[in-house]
Amino acid sequence: MVKSSNSSHARRRPLATSLLIGSVLSVLSSGSHAAGEHYDGAMNYRLHCEGCHQQDGSGQPGYIPELRGNVSRFLAIPEGRVYLARVPGTAQSLLSDTERAEVLNYIVRSFDGDHLPADFTPYHAEELARWRYDALSQPSVVRASLVAQLESSRSSSAAAPAKVRGTSATSPTTSGPAAASGPPASFAICAACHTVTSDGAPGIGPNLHGVVGRHAGTAAGFSYSPAMKDAKITWSRETLNEYLTSPGAKVPGNYMMFVGEPDPEQRKSIIDYLESLR
Ligand code: HEC
Ligand code: HEC
Numbered sequence: 001m002v003k004s005s006n007s008s009h010a011r012r013r014p015l016a017t018s019l020l021i022g023s024v025l026s027v028l029s030s031g032s033h034a035a036g037e038h039y040d041g042a043m044n045y046r047l048h049c050e051g052c053h054q055q056d057g058s059g060q061p062g063y064i065p066e067l068r069g070n071v072s073r074f075l076a077i078p079e080g081r082v083y084l085a086r087v088p089g090t091a092q093s094l095l096s097d098t099e100r101a102e103v104l105n106y107i108v109r110s111f112d113g114d115h116l117p118a119d120f121t122p123y124h125a126e127e128l129a130r131w132r133y134d135a136l137s138q139p140s141v142v143r144a145s146l147v148a149q150l151e152s153s154r155s156s157s158a159a160a161p162a163k164v165r166g167t168s169a170t171s172p173t174t175s176g177p178a179a180a181s182g183p184p185a186s187f188a189i190c191a192a193c194h195t196v197t198s199d200g201a202p203g204i205g206p207n208l209h210g211v212v213g214r215h216a217g218t219a220a221g222f223s224y225s226p227a228m229k230d231a232k233i234t235w236s237r238e239t240l241n242e243y244l245t246s247p248g249a250k251v252p253g254n255y256m257m258f259v260g261e262p263d264p265e266q267r268k269s270i271i272d273y274l275e276s277l278r
Contacts, residue, residue, distance in 0.1 A: 041106030044099050049089060049107075057111035065143070072108045072115035073150060078248060079257040080146050083136070084108070085128055091135035097125040104128075138204055142257050145192040149259050152189075184269040186261065193256075196277050205256060211235050212275045216251070227253035240271050 039047065046055070053059055057067035065071075074080030084090065084104055093100055101123040108116060136142050183191065193204035200207045206219035216233040217224040231251050233239050243250040244267050246260045261267050 039099070041099075041102035041104075042110070044095055044103045045106055048093055048095060049103065052089070057107070067107055067111040069112055069114070072112035072117075072120075074146060075108060075115070075117050075120060076150060077146070077153070077259045079259055080150065082131070083139075083142060083146055083257060085123065086131045086134060086136045087139050088135040090128070091131050092133060097128040097132065100128045101125050136204075141192060141204055145189060146257060148189055148192070153259065183273050184266070186263075186266040187270055187273055189258070190270065193258075208274060209277050211277065212237070212240070212271075225253060225255040227251050228255070237271050237275070240274060241267055244270060 045053075052064050053067055054064075057071070059066045059068075071084070074083055084107075085100075090100055090104060093103075095103065104123045108120070183196070190205075190208075194206070194208045195201060195203055196208050198209045200209065202219065202222040206222035206224070208219075211219075212235055214235050216231040216235060217229040228251055231254070233243075233251070235243075239250075244261050247254060247256045247258055248260075261270065
């Protein structure tokens with residue numbers, strides 16, 4: 001079960017009853033594990049996840065997201081794939097890496113087969129091992145940001161007029177032509193994770209005040225990925241442009257759950273804005 005000191009899980013008191021049932025079951029199941037028995041994804045879902053997510057994946061409105069008809073949408077972008085592996089329920093589960101991979105494969109296939117990408121590669125043990133116990137500390141904020149990214153990539157690929165970006169994220173109220181000093185609308189997604197004022201506490205991402213000219217991975221008070229700490233990059237217009245085009249290509253293994261901004265004009269306005277943060 002979720003063994004988490006994480007506050008977002010600690011708040012889930014009303015679920016105590018179902019959790020209790022869940023933990024009793026998991027005690028029973030670890031007992032039979034000693035005998036070398038291996039349960040499949042469906043069975044482990046019932047034993048370890050269903051207490052919160054429900055048998056049919058319907059979750060609990062406003063509390064536990066509905067897996068049914070939704071969960072496989074995240075697989076459309078690599079960051080979404082990582083998200084499913086790093087939510088506390090998956091990352092902190094006491095199941096083995098193989099079992100956690102099997103449970104996820106069961107979840108995405110049986111609750112939302114319709115949104116499963118045609119080229120879906122099943123989750124595998126090594127992938128789950130990489131994020132073991134490395135749960136997202138604020139999954140709901142990351143989730144909101146991913147949903148916004150999925151919505152915007154869908155509207156741009158359908159060549160629809162740019163729709164409200166980041167509506168569901170905790171985004172600043174800026175929109176339309178940027179006020180002389182304010183962030184451009186395209187920064188709304190970034191603001192879900194980054195603060196920008198000189199005294200802003202780090203959020204899901206590091207504070208970006210004065211980022212231009214700074215060495216990567218050095219903002220005070222933020223715990224970076226090893227990849228970012230070792231990146232040996234100085235942030236300039238050029239390196240930022242590369243990173244924001246494809247964060248995972250520029251710094252492989254970094255923790256920013258952002259697909260990248262494909263539009264050069266949007267990147268330019270974001271970088272102009274980052275440059276103004278001094
Ligand atoms: C204590 C209740 C609880 C248990 C038990 C639990 N989860 Fe979750 N799960 C959540 C909550 C709440 C979220 C929403 C993200 C967050 O705040 O962690 C979530 C989100 C998820 C998501 C992402 C879905 C989305 O739409 O954002 C996946 C995938 C997931 N859990 C998998 C699992 C798996 C696999 C297990 C069992 C091994 C499990 N969970 C057990 C509460 C739980
Ligand atoms: C879902 C959260 C999230 C979103 C959205 C996001 N970031 Fe990040 N960002 C992070 C995290 C986490 C890191 C730290 C990465 C690491 O340690 O590997 C980071 C790192 C960075 C860095 C490197 C900073 C440093 O101190 O080295 C820059 C620059 C950056 N982000 C800019 C942006 C911009 C611009 C956007 C929007 C276009 C954006 N980010 C969107 C979470 C996010």
